[in-house]
Amino acid sequence: FDRTKTREEIYAIDTPPPTVSGSLHVGHVFSYTHTDVVARFRRMRGKEVFYPIGWDDNGLATERRVQNYFGVRCDPSLPFDPTFDLDRLDRPDDGAVPVSRPNFIQLCERLTAQDEKAFEELFRRLGLSVDWTQTYTTIDEHSRRASQRAFLRLLDRGLAYTVEAPTMWDVDFRTAVAQAEIEDREIEGTYHHVRFDRADGKGTVEIETSRPELIPACVALVANPSDERYSSLVGKIVLTPLFGAEVPVVAHELADPEKGTGLAMICTFGDITDVTWWRELRLPAHVVVQRDGTIAPSRWGEKGWDSSDPEGATRAQNEIAGLPAKKARRKIAELLDASGHLVGEPEPVRHVVKFYEKGERPLEVVASRQWFVKTMDLKEELLERGRELRWHPAYMGARYTSWVEGLNGDWCVSRQRFFGVPFPVWYPVRADGSIDHEHPLAPPESALPIDPSSDVPDGFTEDQRGAPGGFVGDPDVMDTWGTSSLSPQIAARWEEDEDLFTRLFPMDLRPQAHDIIRTWLFYTVLKAHLEHGTLPWWNAAISGWVLDPDRKKMSKSKGNVVTPIDVLERYGADAVRYWSASARLGVDTAFKDEQIKIGRRLAIKILNASRFVLSFEAPEGAIADPLDRSMLRRLAEVVEEATRALEDYDNARALELAERFFWGFTDDYLELVKSRAYGSNGPEPAGSAISALRLALDTLLRLFAPFLPYVTEEVWSWWRRGSIHRTPWPGTDALEAAAADADPLAYEVAAWVLGEVRRTKALAKVSLKTQVERVVVADSPERLTVLAGAERDLREAGNVRELVTVEGDDPSVEVVLPRA
RNA sequence: GGGCGCGUAGCUCAGUGGGAGAGCGCUCGCCUCACACGCGAGAGGCCGCAGGUUCGAAACCCGCCGCGCCCACCA
Numbered sequence: 001f002d003r004t005k006t007r008e009e010i011y012a013i014d015t016p017p018p019t020v021s022g023s024l025h026v027g028h029v030f031s032y033t034h035t036d037v038v039a040r041f042r043r044m045r046g047k048e049v050f051y052p053i054g055w056d057d058n059g060l061a062t063e064r065r066v067q068n069y070f071g072v073r074c075d076p077s078l079p080f081d082p083t084f085d086l087d088r089l090d091r092p093d094d095g096a097v098p099v100s101r102p103n104f105i106q107l108c109e110r111l112t113a114q115d116e117k118a119f120e121e122l123f124r125r126l127g128l129s130v131d132w133t134q135t136y137t138t139i140d141e142h143s144r145r146a147s148q149r150a151f152l153r154l155l156d157r158g159l160a161y162t163v164e165a166p167t168m169w170d171v172d173f174r175t176a177v178a179q180a181e182i183e184d185r186e187i188e189g190t191y192h193h194v195r196f197d198r199a200d201g202k203g204t205v206e207i208e209t210s211r212p213e214l215i216p217a218c219v220a221l222v223a224n225p226s227d228e229r230y231s232s233l234v235g236k237i238v239l240t241p242l243f244g245a246e247v248p249v250v251a252h253e254l255a256d257p258e259k260g261t262g263l264a265m266i267c268t269f270g271d272i273t274d275v276t277w278w279r280e281l282r283l284p285a286h287v288v289v290q291r292d293g294t295i296a297p298s299r300w301g302e303k304g305w306d307s308s309d310p311e312g313a314t315r316a317q318n319e320i321a322g323l324p325a326k327k328a329r330r331k332i333a334e335l336l337d338a339s340g341h342l343v344g345e346p347e348p349v350r351h352v353v354k355f356y357e358k359g360e361r362p363l364e365v366v367a368s369r370q371w372f373v374k375t376m377d378l379k380e381e382l383l384e385r386g387r388e389l390r391w392h393p394a395y396m397g398a399r400y401t402s403w404v405e406g407l408n409g410d411w412c413v414s415r416q417r418f419f420g421v422p423f424p425v426w427y428p429v430r431a432d433g434s435i436d437h438e439h440p441l442a443p444p445e446s447a448l449p450i451d452p453s454s455d456v457p458d459g460f461t462e463d464q465r466g467a468p469g470g471f472v473g474d475p476d477v478m479d480t481w482g483t484s485s486l487s488p489q490i491a492a493r494w495e496e497d498e499d500l501f502t503r504l505f506p507m508d509l510r511p512q513a514h515d516i517i518r519t520w521l522f523y524t525v526l527k528a529h530l531e532h533g534t535l536p537w538w539n540a541a542i543s544g545w546v547l548d549p550d551r552k553k554m555s556k557s558k559g560n561v562v563t564p565i566d567v568l569e570r571y572g573a574d575a576v577r578y579w580s581a582s583a584r585l586g587v588d589t590a591f592k593d594e595q596i597k598i599g600r601r602l603a604i605k606i607l608n609a610s611r612f613v614l615s616f617e618a619p620e621g622a623i624a625d626p627l628d629r630s631m632l633r634r635l636a637e638v639v640e641e642a643t644r645a646l647e648d649y650d651n652a653r654a655l656e657l658a659e660r661f662f663w664g665f666t667d668d669y670l671e672l673v674k675s676r677a678y679g680s681n682g683p684e685p686a687g688s689a690i691s692a693l694r695l696a697l698d699t700l701l702r703l704f705a706p707f708l709p710y711v712t713e714e715v716w717s718w719w720r721r722g723s724i725h726r727t728p729w730p731g732t733d734a735l736e737a738a739a740a741d742a743d744p745l746a747y748e749v750a751a752w753v754l755g756e757v758r759r760t761k762a763l764a765k766v767s768l769k770t771q772v773e774r775v776v777v778a779d780s781p782e783r784l785t786v787l788a789g790a791e792r793d794l795r796e797a798g799n800v801r802e803l804v805t806v807e808g809d810d811p812s813v814e815v816v817l818p819r820a
Numbered sequence: 821g822g823g824c825g826c827g828u829a830g831c832u833c834a835g836u837g838g839g840a841g842a843g844c845g846c847u848c849g850c851c852u853c854a855c856a857c858g859c860g861a862g863a864g865g866c867c868g869c870a871g872g873u874u875c876g877a878a879a880c881c882c883g884c885c886g887c888g889c890c891c892a893c894c895a
Contacts, residue, residue, distance in 0.1 A: 184892095191895090209895065222895095254893060264895045273893040352894075398824050402891045514889085582833090586825085588888080594844050595832065597857090601843095604857060612854030656834070660842080670854080678853090755860095762849060762861035769852050799852090 001131050002048050003500055011047035012507035013039060014488045014537055015130060016520075017054030017138060020115035021061040025554065026562045026591055027513075028119075029126050031543035033580035035511040036128045037651045038541065040706035043129070044729035050504055052134035052491040055119070057112040058143070059480030060173070060358065063419035066108050072097045074104040074418035076453040076475055101453055104419055108139055122564055127573050127709045129725065136490055138483045139421070144449035146490050147483045148424040150531055151413075152442050155425070159374045159530055160413070162437055166268075166275045167412050169366035170356040171293025171324075175416040176370050177356045178479060179409060180519045182363065189351045191260075192333060193343035196221065199237035199246055205230075206343055208260030210351060212336060213295065213328035214267035216243050216317055217288045222277060223263050225251040230263055241341035242316040242332070243300065244308035250281055269365035271354070272408065288317075289364045295328045297321040325364070369437060371423060371476070372410040375526060379404055385525050389540055392649040393586040396514060396542040400525075403518040411523070413479045420477030424450050426457045429470050441471060445495075485523035488536045507537040514542050514586065541649050544588040554591070562591055574708040575599035581707045584652045602659060603711040606704065609666045610715040613693045616677050621687020625676075626789035627750055628692035629742030631669050635661060635696055636735035637744070642703055643729065651707075658703040665696060668751035675796035695738055699730045743786045750790040753777055756813035757798035764817055772800040774816040778808035 013035060018028060043049045067073055070086060075098035084103045091097060099107070116137075123130065136143060154160035167176045189210045197204050207221060218240050223230035234251045254273055255264055266277045268285040278285065284304060288296050298317035301310035316335055320328040336342035353362045375382070382404050391397040414423065425440040441457040443450050452473025456462050464470030486494075492504040506528070512520060521540060528536035548554050554561050567576055571593075578599025583589040623629060638661045645653040670693075675681075677689040698720075705712040705724050716724035757775060761768055775798070777787065784805045787794075791803050 207895080211895085256894070259895055261895095266895095270895080271893075273895075276893065393825095395824060399890055402823060406891055408893080518890085584833095587833095590832075592832070592844090598843060601857070605855070608855035608858090610854085615854070653834090656842090663842095666854085667859085671852095674854095758860055759862090765849050765861095767850055767852070768860060769850090 001050050001134060003503060005048040005503065007503050009046075009048050010050055010503055010508075011039075011042040012050040012488075012492070012504045012509070012537075013052075014491065014507045014510045014524075015051060015053055016512050017056040017136070017484065017487060018119055019056045019059075019061055020112045020119060020137075021057065021065040023561070024118060024122055024564050025546075026564045026567060027546045027554065028122065029564045029567075029576055030546045030580045030583070030589070031511065031513055032123065032128055033126065033577045034541060034543050034583075034585065034651060035509075036126075036130075036577075037581050037706045038509065038511070038646075038649065039129055040709065040725060041646045041729065043725065044702065044705065044727065046728065049129075050134070050491075050507075051130045052136070053123070053130040053132065054136040054138065054487060054491065055112060055116050056138045056480075056484060057108055057115075058138035058420055058483050060417065060419075062108050062112065062139070063417060066104065066111055066419070067096060069111055070107050072099045072104065072107065074099060074101055076101045076418055076422070076451075076473075078103075078453075080451075080454045101418065101422065101451055105139055108419065109137070112137065112139075122568075125565075125568055125573055127577065129709070134491065138480075138487075138490075141449055142493075142496070143483055143486075143490050144421045145496075146486050146494055147421045147478060148448045148450070149445050149495060150486055150489070150527060151478070151482070152424060152445065152448075154373060154530060155440070155442065160371060161374070162369060162371050162414075162440070164367060164369045164437075166278075166365045166367045167370055168272075168354065168356075168363045169291065169368070170359045171291070171361055171364055172359060173356065173417070174291055176366075176368060176412050176414060177359075177363065178412045178481075179407065180411075180481070180522070181357050182354050183357045184352045185355045186350050186352050187362070189349050189353070190329070190333075190346045191349055192336070192346045193261075194241060194265075194336060195341045195343055196238040196241060199239055205233060205238060205249075205263055206261050207263050207265050209265050210349070211267070211270050211325070211329065212332045213320060213325055214270050214288065215240050215265070215332065216245075216295075216313070217267040217269070217286045218243075218245070218247055218265045219268055219278070219283045219286055220247050220266040220281065221249045221263055222252050222255045222266050222281075223249065224253065224255040224257045227255070227257045227262050229257075233263075239308060242335055242339060243313040244310075245286070245306065245313070246308065250277075250283075252277055252281060269367075271365060275365060285367070287367060289325065289366065291366055291368070293324050293361065293364060294322050295320045295325070325362075368416075370412050371414040373413055373526070373530075375407055375411050376409065378526075378529070379407060381529065382522075382526060385529055385535055388535055389525070390538060392539060392541045393584070396517065396540070396586055399514065399517045400522065403522060411479075411526070413482050414476040415479055416475075417477050420480065421449070421483055422451050422453065422477050423474040424448060424452065425474045426452050426460075426471040427474065429466065429468055429472055431468050433468050435472055440474070481519050481523045484520055485527045487524065488528070489531075505532070505536070506534050509539045509541060510537045511541045511543065513545060515545070517542070539649065542586050544583065544586055547588050547590045549590050549592050567596065571596045571600045572603065572710070574603040574710050577707060577709075578602060578655070581651050581655050585649060599708075602662075603708055605666060606662070606701075606708065606711050606715065609662075609670065610697060610701070610718070612670065613697045614719055616686075616690045616693070618690070619683075619687055621684050621691055623688050623691050623695070623738045625673075625685060625688040625692070626742060626746050626786070627669075627672060627793055628688050629739045630744055630746035630748075630786070631665070632692060632695065632735045633739040633742045633744045634747055635699055636732040636739060639699060639703065639730050639732050639735065646706075654703075655707050658700065658707075662700055662704075664751065665700070668754060669696075669747065672750055672754060672790065672793045672797045676793055680796060681792060692738070695734065699735065702727060702730045745783060746786040746789055749779070749783050749787045750794055753787065753794055753813055754797055757800065757815050760815035760817065766817065769799060771818065772798055772815055773818050774802045774804060775800050776804045776806060776814040776816075777812075778806045778814075779811040780809075781807055783811070 073096040078100040080102040298314040299305045300313035307313040386400045428436045579596045642654040642657045673689040679686045
């Protein structure tokens, strides 16, 4: 990359950093080819292309892989051990060796270096023209510094804040998760009809719930204010069954009269609606689900846990304490049945429940202290950024819009994991030993990156860690998107090389797949908006997925993953690239061997046709023949259209145009001029053909170069100096000049007549060599005139003795074969 | 429930107001001096359904059906 070029001369790409702990996948060759075609095209158009490559080695995938591979586990409470040596570890027989976070990061870098090699090998083989000197990893020092700097600036401006609040929580990973990482799954559940007794003894009410184990967390019942069935009940008190807590019946718009009995139980917390009700109706909290997903022991009788029957409540609670939600549910159902509060039989249902995308059990809502980045106040601005961005294809913008519109809370960026970029803050410890979360201690930017578990804030010493009057480090790490959302800034060396940064940012292109619009794309837009007040790039090119031949998404668990190296070995990189580039942006594409074979055939055809064209020795001559000129005129149109398509990120269309012309070129034009090029009509007509052939070949090779870099470079090396990938993209000037006054019809009409001759021979089941006695062409005067210019070529190509033309309204070709 | 995309030959797909197409597969023929990893040709389609606009609709509008995806606070 030539960094002396100005922003206008540069085309900058925010290359996706692949997750190196994942496996190689044909999806990689697919979407990365889309980007490489763009890069090669822009380069030939004269742009200085900034095309970096990063490796995403930050996050859960790496954490798990490093753990398993080395037999260690990250323990941020440990200090950095500079003498750490894997080979001299005392390994406990029963588990993993705890290591500090800085040591864990070193192991990660060591392991991912191997994974990166595998990716690099694949990418080089595929012919990706990325700049191997512009690399980064998402856990390296530079990326950590950028992530922490961005965070501290948000903190400074009050855009990042910490608060203790209910958030979505995965009980297996034991971490908070963000809305963007949540997915719906349909699972088996059970509806229970449960009776609540009124505290005044004037009857009972019924609710329906799929989570009876949360009855001890029930703090109210709720009905819609317009629901007349319950209008007299609102304001009254009911007793929770089994636990005897006195809870009010309240009214709220979100209660749906259509659901269940129209009366719902508000628990702290069963789902996000509960959180809304709890907050807006200012209800107390009775939290019973613990961070590991089990039910907490009884607190009945304590302050805030009033019950009309504390002993009974405690007994009931102790029946379920320590049980995971599912088991507790069955137990509570039994208890309700025994106490007569269960109405009828529980009904099995299939219902939609929220899961962490990597998780195995439904998410719980757990109150915990987390870091958030403000997004809710910015919805309108973010929607405007989405409109400002040029989406390819345009309809993908709708996914961004619906995501932003549906945001229901600020971005929860903290994770209770061990590996990742730590929050660069400490908290003062008060004299009583409690932690003052309201006044975090931040390091100066010049000190970044830091690890608060090993580093010490200014004005403190290590022995004050955790001590009254001392400090503690923030134990959490950032969401993996907290780092990758800065990929343009990281690659462009934000704040570390301002000269470079201003030449690159905002970038031109973000290529990625559609499944991470709500995460990677959204967070990148958000960060750039907050920090720089601009989009991070002007274009987003969204690739589809690769599906298996049965149109199912490929995944390791389904065992239908195709290994890209195998495919490259079998068909060659050009063939695989052809298949990828043939798919339009945004469209999910099935992987089929047959489709890849077509690309291989094209590449081989280019090789053979080129060998043929270049087999004719110069001298070249002036391009004077009307057929030659006509062909070049048509080629100029193709160049123009293909260029327009590529400018508009429509790779598939450009490839299709070049390919269609090329097949006609070999099937018709080469056959038509072959004899003349051999000199059947003397040196000057031959020179015209040879010159036209070479000009067309030169143009076609460059048209194909972004798609088929290997075969085009090979042929280029036969007769030209330097790399084809450094030559300019073909323009129309040379073609127009050579075509001069040509009528584009000549090529078309000649090819049509030749086709008719071939058809007649094929239907007669004779060899194409067979001589034709006479061909009679009936057509309009205009077409007959241009045909006349190609008569000799046509007769030689079709081995036609006599060509007769007649004017007629109904175009036809009569082919007279000799009698058998 | 809302939104987006898709529905064209056996398969994969292109085609957006005026002749229904490509490649693969299938069938037939051809060792034609670039290519048998090739060449030539053929068969094969109520363009999802039903209305409307238009002189004219695969395309534009309305409705419906089917498939896929995205989003949503379904107790």
